[in-house]
Amino acid sequence: xxxxxxxxxxxxxxxxxxxxxxxxxxxxxxxxxxxxxxxxxxxxxxxxxxxxxxxxxxxxxxxxxxxxxxxxxxxxxxxxxxxxxxxxxxxxxxxxxxxxxxxxxxxxxxxxxxxxxxxxx
Amino acid sequence: xxxxxxxxxxxxxxxxxxxxxxxxxxxxxxxxxxxxxxxxxxxxxxxxxxxxxxxxxxxxxxxxxxxxxxxxxxxxxxxxxxxxxxxxxxxxxxxxxxxxxxxxxxxxxx
Numbered sequence: 001x002x003x004x005x006x007x008x009x010x011x012x013x014x015x016x017x018x019x020x021x022x023x024x025x026x027x028x029x030x031x032x033x034x035x036x037x038x039x040x041x042x043x044x045x046x047x048x049x050x051x052x053x054x055x056x057x058x059x060x061x062x063x064x065x066x067x068x069x070x071x072x073x074x075x076x077x078x079x080x081x082x083x084x085x086x087x088x089x090x091x092x093x094x095x096x097x098x099x100x101x102x103x104x105x106x107x108x109x110x111x112x113x114x115x116x117x118x119x120x121x
Numbered sequence: 122x123x124x125x126x127x128x129x130x131x132x133x134x135x136x137x138x139x140x141x142x143x144x145x146x147x148x149x150x151x152x153x154x155x156x157x158x159x160x161x162x163x164x165x166x167x168x169x170x171x172x173x174x175x176x177x178x179x180x181x182x183x184x185x186x187x188x189x190x191x192x193x194x195x196x197x198x199x200x201x202x203x204x205x206x207x208x209x210x211x212x213x214x215x216x217x218x219x220x221x222x223x224x225x226x227x228x229x230x231x
Contacts, residue, residue, distance in 0.1 A: 035220075044209065044224050045160075045209050047219065047221070107171045112165065
């Protein structure tokens with residue numbers, strides 16, 4: 001059974017940093033691209049970032065480019081999101097999602113339950 | 122604000138057929154495939170339709186997708202109460218070089 005478990009969320013002050021993690025199991029992690037998608041309270045889905053199976057292809061939404069860094073450790077079956085210079089508008093539930101292919105596509109066939117990030121002073 | 126436009130709400134009665142539209146442009150829907158996600162209340166999104174009209178295993182054939190030009194549609198036939206959820210379309214945008222979700226459509230089963 002595919003499982004994606006996010007962690008690392010919490011309350012953080014504007015301008016500070018936070019690192020999210022996603023522990024994957026139930027599939028061959030290094031065979032697939034992975035993504036982060038967020039959802040602000042009461043709002044819709046927003047793609048944040050995606051990374052190919054070997055980290056050779058990485059993409060970011062314009063809203064986080066230059067502030068967030070996605071990475072993965074295939075030996076640990078883990079996906080990460082380093083978030084710097086956090087803003088109030090980054091407040092959201094952050095989902096880890098599995099791609100259907102090794103390269104970055106738009107087909108996310110499994111999702112975690114999310115970790116909540118709240119940016120507030 | 123998304124580059125993919127969906128109606129904020131839709132509704133239907135049990136057994137009815139409803140459609141949800143997703144309007145885009147030549148740089149997204151016009152040149153890339155569309156996927157649809159279902160988000161039941163309080164849960165994570167779930168892949169419902171991929172590559173315009175393909176259903177993942179386990180998704181009932183009551184759900185179908187189509188695409189024409191710069192627009193796409195999700196159709197749900199034989200509407201059931203458990204279909205009450207938020208529905209999102211998604212597509213890559215070549216000009217903006219990123220994945221975009223539509224704003225979402227809240228489906229109510231009356």
